Amino acid sequence: MAAASKAAADSRANLPFVYRQYSAEQLKQVLYKMYLIRRFEEGAEESYTRGLIHGTMHLSIGQEASAMGICMPLGEDDQITSTHRGHGHCIAKGAEVKRMFAEFFGKTTGYCKGRGGSMHIADVGKGNLGANGIVGGGIPIAVGAALSSKMMKTGKVVVSFFGDGANNEGAFHEALNMAAVWKLPVIFVCENNGYGMSTSTARSTAVKNIADRAAAYSMPGVIVNGNIFSEVAEASHKAVERARAGEGPTLIESKTYRHRGHSKSDRNRYRTKEEIEDWMSNRDPITLFENELREFGFIDDKGIEAIRDAVAQEIADGIEFAKASPSPDISEAGNYVYTEQA
Amino acid sequence: MDAMVRELSYAQAIQEAMAIAMDMDERVFLMGEDIGVYGGAFQVTGDLVERFGADRVMDTPISELGGAGVAVGAALTGMRPIFEFQFSDFATLAMEQIVNQAAKMRFMLGGEVSVPVVMRFPAGSGTGAAAQHSQSLEAWLGHVPGLKVIQPATPYDAKGMLLAAVADPDPVMIFEHKLLYKMKGPVPEGYYTVPIGKADIRREGRDLTIVATSIMVQKALDAAAALEAEGIDVEIVDLRTIRPMDKQTVIDSVKKTSRLMCVYEAVKTLGIGAEVSAMIAESEAFDYLDAPIVRLGGAETPIPYNPELEKATVPQVPDIITAARDLVKGVR
């Protein structure tokens, strides 16, 4: 037994980080969750098209490795702040898709009891302090959560996800500065998908890489290929170690791409079909990870099939749960504005 | 020769006004997030970038505080910027430049300068965008001397008031209800203005004055049509400008009808309804009142995501009908 696992470990010695760090079971679970994120968003998109969900939504299809890689080294007590494009973060941090669907359907069983919808999805129990409708809004909040961690000595690490567009908000700059000055256990994760709505980073941002901005706040700035799970997880791992050791924040720039439009009203006029096609067929994060798992012998086609089937079932069950759940009563429209006191 | 009148949507009317302003005056330019090739989040700028180029239809980074400040600075020094907030809720990020800078610059400098900036704010609920994208914050800005704050309720007024705003030497804040963008109405071609600071009697009546703003004007008109069948004759004052407020039109109307109801979407408390009610209570119209003043405003909650709750959170036509009927019949 010991010899066998040593042999397994030796055979992995030359593989990328995650294949040395995690068990086959854990890695298969990652693939499961990446599919869960993808199928969740496809399910949400379809429900929206069929008029079952109102409002709008921002899909992270194409960015699954980034969410999963960053959350991989986090414990259940660690916390995140998320964005309008936050379904993947939510699932990666441990949320149940049925309660997410319920939220999108505006039901009382949803994570926000139907008050928040897609853009405010949260799962406080699992450490997701919430998506945010305000670009950059979550960044200082994450710094505050990290301040609590330090003051209360809870050992928690906080991750703040945000987009490339958000790095031009004042809140980003103010937050990074304070986190560095106070050496807080926070990790800033910029998911650079190339565009803030229609505006490319070249047109919005004075530096070539957003990670370059870390230098202005005396913290490490790390660039990773956000579509390669192992690369993202490795960077996150190091940043978490640094944060837990009390050495302060890290800025990780995860370069990725969103396959879908910005939201439901996007005519995609600011990018070409060829560009989208290229990312979808040549750099899809799930395909890349699945191919590696297969190539390195962690899974076979049958195993992949089993994962896809199980995900499809969980999604179908989740939608059924959401449909069958009750809507909030109009008489309760005034609830939760203030803290109810006994 | 009279200008040709066509049916345009509220959004098209604004777009046309901006195009006319840019054609007439090369100092006029547009700034905002995704207003170029994207056409604006609500397609208000549409294809203007093709006509005027990216230098005059400028996409900004997602930087509301900085962007608004740049517009203020440009206005201060000779340009005529029209700055679009993607949602009015994001005014909160730019409050410093709007409230401390734009509004006070002329005053602080003893009249040596003026700040002819126009800011546009897509506002209001009804799109399922939840608590951070559905607010009606006009009264916040209405509280600040130095600003002018308008809420056009029709395509005609949207165009004419925008052109008046561009011609105005002081900062003008325009709140546009998102659900109005698709509303159609008659709009003359060419240049005309609708004065800032002047209310409009949208319907004459004997029994009750409803002072409404923005989308509530249309809802009040719908309610008035239903109430007419019951023999209740409603006068509707479209306030149009909340600062400076056209007090006289409201006073005269209340003196005529002896009853006042204010209808607005923003949270009821400490809002426009409070201001209008207090203004009437302080005026000669007070003696003419036959009943207590009624305010119908938004619920004391953020706007919820769930569509049924969302509707229940702001006044709807049946709410206006019931409240007006009770007011006229003396039900309390």
Ligand SMILES: Cc1ncc(C[n+]2csc(CCOP(=O)(O)OP(=O)(O)O)c2C)c(N)n1
């Ligand atoms: C303060 C603020 N400004 C503008 C918006 C409108 N908006 C929502 S998402 C978005 C683009 C954000 O881009 P990025 O940060 O790159 O995130 P991505 O959408 O690419 O994930 C914009 C402009 C907003 N929600 N909040």
Ligand SMILES: [Mg+2]
């Ligand atoms: Mg982006």
